[in-house]
Amino acid sequence: RKEVEQDPGPFNVPEGATVAFNCTYSNSASQSFFWYRQDCRKEPKLLMSVYSSGNEDGRFTAQLNRASQYISLLIRDSKLSDSATYLCAVNGVTTGGGNKLTFGTGTQLKVEL
């Protein structure tokens, strides 16, 4: 089993729709989680952090379910500009005390007119 798993999609949704992505993780000791947005051939950009039960920022809501070991990202009223790949990342502690991220493969979202 992969450490972090995501449905690669693509999710094709009409503008204005609500869409949700899930991400499962295998290490039950993981403490913090992140959603990154990545546009084609660009670097990942931090979208949201999920430290406890969840987080909300405008149209975006992230939730954590520790019992089932997954995090979710909900996008409401989707815009054409939301089209991107959404990467889930799980924080793990390095042997040197840093916090290396383990990423899923990403979920591709295409918002259409």
Added chain:
Amino acid sequence: DTGVSQDPRHKITKRGQNVTFRCDPISEHNRLYWYRQTLGQGPEFLTYFQNEAQLEKSRLLSDRFSAERPKGSFSTLEIQRTEQGDSAMYLCATNKLYNEQFFGPGTRLTVL
């Protein structure tokens, strides 16, 4: 713009050549990470620095790879005797303590 810069942005090289990439972190960030991303995959951790000390290296980092962070500021990642399988985007990320990591624009390497 996160404030993390990388140079060059693109590098095309022939198999067997050596290449070096540079990352300049956000100035107050003492932790620096290198990741590699191939098409259709998420970034994979390569190595981590706290200040000038390299504290962890992934098994992905073969003997042909070496990274440095002299004086705890910028970092370099060198690949010796490049192979076609080294073609990827090399990403640098930085943070303070356990805060979120911010990525630079990456260096896209193509090995012919």
